[in-house]
Amino acid sequence: MTTKTSTDTAAQASINAAARELHLPTVRAEAERLAEIAARERQTHRGYLAEVLAAEVDDRTERRRTRRINEAKFPRIKRLAEFNIDAVPSITPATLGHLAAGNYLDAGEPVVMLGDSGTGKTHLLIGLGLAACEQGRRVRYVTTAHLVNELVEAADERVLSRVVARYGRLDLLCLDELGYVQIDPRGAELLFQIITEREERASIAIATNLPFSEWGAVFPDPRLVAAIVDRVTFNAHILETGTQSYRLRTSKNTRRRAN
Template identity: 70%
Template sequence: MSAAPARPAVTALSDPAADAAITAACTLLSLPTIRTQAGPLADATARERLTHKAYLAEVLSAECDDRDARRRLRRVKEAKFPRPKRLEDFDATAITDLPPARLAHLATGGWIDAGEPLVLLGDSGTGKTHLLIALGTAAAEQGRRVRYVTTAALVNELIEAADDKQLSRAVGRYARLDLLALDEIGYVSLDPRGAELLFQIITEREERASIACASNAMFSEWGATFTDPRLAAAVVDRLTFNAHIINTGTSSYRLRATRAKKGATTT
């Protein structure tokens, strides 16, 4: 017959000694939530007459929940959004291309997991950047690696990396992202070198990882940005294949929001 498993050894500790042991162990194991919540949760589980296993489940769940919240905040910070924007603060009622069901679908981020592009087209002030940041924020809060950058800033970064012989490292950083949120395509013309470097990033992510971009120029006008018509056509081809294309229109979102705010304060 096999011997019965030995019971784990348990050391009798006073409450102060137990508190010190918990603090030391949590510090060593990097469990800050358990370190702060072990005592209060112990008191709560004692009042509720829960089992030791239930108490253990409570403290572990608290640590997991807090760690997940910290990870979400870290992902949003790493995305380098220029300002906070959220989907619940966006009024899409004036955008016929964006009915509630479509916006809700985009908010889930399934298109990111599928590596599908998103293109936001419309005049200045129609909500493109708000949507780009808000969808990127939702993706980051869901745990995805996101980076927001303007087209000009990305091109400058790539040129500097190339000059420092660090281009492959820079391209690798952008290739590992789950979502690249690329703003202001078409705002400035790119020199041939910058356009080719940007194309390298787009090609690296093609059909594998999502790019969400915003532009105030229609696709037919992108030749002015990329100067080389063939390169412009290749960029459009890659950013529109299996893409979600949303036209935000010509009506200024900022103007509507300002008028609505003023109207609310006068009623």
């Protein structure tokens, strides 16, 4: 028994050393526990190895998912499953399910959420971004005003190409609050660079309170407006959230259920 214990201890030490060298933290943490389970259940060597490697893969997937969510910089967590479909009848569960699957990302197709303030656009935008993160995709959420300011600062500091390339590498760019702030000509041209960088190659999801016919109130150059609208609507998935406040109806329903 002592000999077996010594052998097992030496084997565990070797596993720990190898796992540390190979950067396999879950193997190092779980190998001994899974070995005890394997012995009780009389698993084969292959069965035990499969369990150890599966644990490492699962843990690595979860760490990657968590990292993607943190890197996306969502202002809060909102899931598509939590969206109240009854409040916005024009958007069906099938539509959300199709988008959650992420096929539009593989095709580089845009998504546009159109509707008045409070109608659930940002919830949908974050929900799409979160679903993409959970698939291991690279996502970034940003308001239009913040992105334009970032681009202007990058241009002033002569690092614009680096910033544009960084946004170009994303699988999904979630652009919120387009239409709330007018953009000056320089900012509009810089934003156009980001949109062009992603055209038909990587998806952009936009939440806006303005119909496309009114985007001229945001972008001062009519030709630039036409070019931007053309790019964000080509093969786009357009979700109309309407004019009635989603937040107000949700709050009323919550109070009604509580009473």
